Amino acid sequence: MIRVLLADDEPLIRAGVRAVLATDPAITVVAEADDGRAAVRLALEHRPDVALLDIRMPRLDGLAAAEELARSAPGVAVAVLTTFGDDAYVARALDGGAKGFLLKSGDPRELLAGVHAVAGGGAYLAPRVAARVLAALDTRPLGRAAEARARADVLTPRERDVLALVGAGLSNARIARRLNLVEGTVKGHVSTILTRLDLANRVQAAVLAHDAGLVER
Template identity: 70%
Template sequence: MIRVLLADDEPLIRAGVRATLGSAPDIEVVAEAADGHQAVEMARAHRPDVVLLDIRMPRLDGLGAAAELATAAPGTAVVMLTTFSEDDYLAGALASGAAGFLLKSGDPRELLAGVRAVADGGAALSPSVARRVITQLGQGPWGRAVAARTRVGELTGREREVLGLVGAGLSNAEIAERLFLVEGTVKAYVSAILARLGFKNRVQAAILAYEAGLVPSS
């Protein structure tokens, strides 16, 4: 069972997300919070597998909560819930070490898949959010694509293949199944990719995979 903490200051949003998560037999909402401080304290108490954080909350916003959760609950994956009006927060959320970015108003199946992916060590990145993050990071799309392809050119062919699947949100186990490798080998590839590129987490790698055009279409 995947244990989830949901943090959003809007009761209606929490109710909608809770209903979506409650429809899945393998996901349980163990606690809810209305602000970032509550989220951190509840994460300490409940030790959830995944925390869904609204980016904008009173007292302590999602970015601040994500930073505190890195030390308060280091084994917990953090997913930022965003709307189309919160582009200014996306680059900061990426730097906070979040394991995923999902739209509040997105497809419920995308939310469920994202929670499962990060709980399994993967990344959850809505394609529309990925495009907006890339835009927010500066340069034009063409300039970033050239720079990204230059960076991934340092990787081996197999590493680029693994990076593309990380960008698609697959977990290590799913990548291993796709490439007919053992999971430990995939984990080693991912660690080597992050180290070589100087990234802290899979979401940063996923963004680069999108920029470089490595994410498979299906």
């Protein structure tokens, strides 16, 4: 069972997200918060698998809450609930340790897929958010598509296969099943990829995979 903390200061948004999550028997909402400070407190109390955090909340915004959870509860995977107006916050969210970018108005299936992905140790970019994430990162080291492809070219064919599946949001276990590998081998590949490409985490790897065109649309 995937245990989720839901934080949004708008009751109607929380109700809608909660209703979507309730359609998946593998997901349960264990706590709800209407501000970032309460979200951190409840996350430390309940230790959920995933914290779904709205970016714009009172007392402590979702990005600051994500940063605090990365320090105090690193076992809690953070996914950011975003809108198209939140592009300026993307870089900070990446640096703050967010593992997922989910669109409030997106397909409910994307929300469920994102929760499963980050709970399993993967990263997830909602398809309609991915282009904006890439645009926001255009001046960052991940750079343009040509640079991303050049960086990915230093990897072995197997490492590129793994990187593509990281970009698709798959956990190590799912990548192992997809490629008929042992999970420990996949973990080693991911570690090598992050080191060779000078990436800080799986989210940056996922963005590079998208930018390099490795992820099937």
